[in-house]
Amino acid sequence: MTTAKPAKRTGRPGRPGYDLDSLLAVAVKVFNEKGYDGTSMDVLADRLGISKSSIYHHVSGKQELLELALGRALGALFAATTEAGTTEGRHIDRLEYLVRRSVEILAAELPYVTLLLRVRGNSVVERRALARRREFDEFVGNLVIGAAEEGDVSPEVDPALVARLLFGTVNSLIEWYRPRVGVGVDELADAVVAMTFDGLRRRR
Amino acid sequence: MTTAKPAKRTGRPGRPGYDLDSLLAVAVKVFNEKGYDGTSMDVLADRLGISKSSIYHHVSGKQELLELALGRALGALFAATTEAGTTEGRHIDRLEYLVRRSVEILAAELPYVTLLLRVRGNSVVERRALARRREFDEFVGNLVIGAAEEGDVSPEVDPALVARLLFGTVNSLIEWYRPRVGVGVDELADAVVAMTFDGLRRRR
Numbered sequence: 378m379t380t381a382k383p384a385k386r387t388g389r390p391g392r393p394g395y396d397l398d399s400l401l402a403v404a405v406k407v408f409n410e411k412g413y414d415g416t417s418m419d420v421l422a423d424r425l426g427i428s429k430s431s432i433y434h435h436v437s438g439k440q441e442l443l444e445l446a447l448g449r450a451l452g453a454l455f456a457a458t459t460e461a462g463t464t465e466g467r468h469i470d471r472l473e474y475l476v477r478r479s480v481e482i483l484a485a486e487l488p489y490v491t492l493l494l495r496v497r498g499n500s501v502v503e504r505r506a507l508a509r510r511r512e513f514d515e516f517v518g519n520l521v522i523g524a525a526e527e528g529d530v531s532p533e534v535d536p537a538l539v540a541r542l543l544f545g546t547v548n549s550l551i552e553w554y555r556p557r558v559g560v561g562v563d564e565l566a567d568a569v570v571a572m573t574f575d576g577l578r579r580r581r
Numbered sequence: 582m583t584t585a586k587p588a589k590r591t592g593r594p595g596r597p598g599y600d601l602d603s604l605l606a607v608a609v610k611v612f613n614e615k616g617y618d619g620t621s622m623d624v625l626a627d628r629l630g631i632s633k634s635s636i637y638h639h640v641s642g643k644q645e646l647l648e649l650a651l652g653r654a655l656g657a658l659f660a661a662t663t664e665a666g667t668t669e670g671r672h673i674d675r676l677e678y679l680v681r682r683s684v685e686i687l688a689a690e691l692p693y694v695t696l697l698l699r700v701r702g703n704s705v706v707e708r709r710a711l712a713r714r715r716e717f718d719e720f721v722g723n724l725v726i727g728a729a730e731e732g733d734v735s736p737e738v739d740p741a742l743v744a745r746l747l748f749g750t751v752n753s754l755i756e757w758y759r760p761r762v763g764v765g766v767d768e769l770a771d772a773v774v775a776m777t778f779d780g781l782r783r784r785r
Contacts, residue, residue, distance in 0.1 A: 412616075469782055530781050538764060538772050539781065541757060542750060549749030560742060568742050576780030577734050577743065578673055 394427055397435045397445075404442045405488045413443055413492075414499060440502055447496065447506040450489040453482045455509075458516055468523030469530060472543075473574055475520065479547050480566040484556055491551045514540055543573055598631055601639045601649075608646040609692045617647055617696075618703060644706055651700065651710040654693040657686045659713075662720055672727030673734060676747075677778055679724065683751050684770040688760055695755045718744055747777055 395403070407416050407424050418439055422429045436442055457463060462474035483490045493510070496503045514537075521536035530539070546569060554565065599607070611620050611628050622643055626633045640646055661667060666678035687694045697714070700707045718741075725740035734743070750773060758769065 415619075472781075524781075529783055531775075531783060534772065534775070534781075535764075535768075538769075539776065542753075542772060542776050543781070545753030545756065546746060546750040548756075549746075549753045552749065552752075553745060560739075564739075565742075568738065568746060571735075571738070572743065572746050572777055572780075574780050574782045576776075576778050577676075577728075577738075577747070578778045579733055579735060580784075 400435055401445055405446045405492055409491050444502045446489050447493050450486055450493040451509050453486055468520050468527055472520040477566045477570055480569050483550055484562040494548050604639055605649055609650045609696055613695050648706045650693050651697050654690055654697040655713050657690055672724050672731055676724040681770045681774055684773055687754055688766040698752050
């Protein structure tokens, strides 16, 4: 994944001043501010300071921008499900690893993950993203089931409920976390894992 | 607090068919669907099936509806901060009590709490609500400090961060919890408290 900075403008009129990544970064920012449905290609062109045809040089329309943005967030999260930390060892440790990686991904890809978490299913692209999110939730639920079978979490807990609460905590970070302000990502991941896996209450 | 059902319609034209509570319930539903800024008085009148002047019979405008709705959620949350469970005993137990009560309030006042949590500060009413939310967060932060002083939470944790994570977990429930479907509110509150205070990982 590349960083999302505008490419150098050439100054020549009609020449797109963005590569696809930097164009996507601006589009996602606008989607998050105004909502995807409330963002027209005119608004996008205006914010990018380029013509609509320059946008069409890169993508077929705003739906493709949405698809690319959601794909970036989902791609990063699903990549984490195939890492050794998530696939080897005791299930409770795999679960903890995946929670930690998800916090890191959320922090690194904040605008993309924010967009993903706000998807409501108003189009085919959005419904496909929701289906992928459910797939991820099921993967997490299966890790909880594995951890319960190995005796590492209470057998009384509902795995799907635990998965929801755990990623509810992770996902709630989009509401306030901003990279480079205050809390570092390692401290954040440590705090999330400490609260959810060890609990706040100190044992005596 | 009253339940939010439309009052019996009289059938007489021009006569408001709602009392203030039932009118508010519909308005909050529409605000949550379309966003407050995206909801006009015309849209509200249309959804209520009454004239705008019938709405003005109850309130001065949509801003007052917002204020009443946010006040209902904030009122319930602040009332919980004055209950004996939150003001007496060890701070860790007060904190746990307040988390449990907040889950209950969220479930009982779901549309109102949802509206509150989506406020972004675009008007005086919204900024006042955000200021009250910060006040609540500080109250929670002070409970965490008290618990640390009593040795019940690790002294290494940042109280403000713990407060954010804890209520991030609680607030994330608005994304998926629906009363009367699946999980009961007691089971939900138990699961939230178990994960955040005792941790998922079973001790051997």
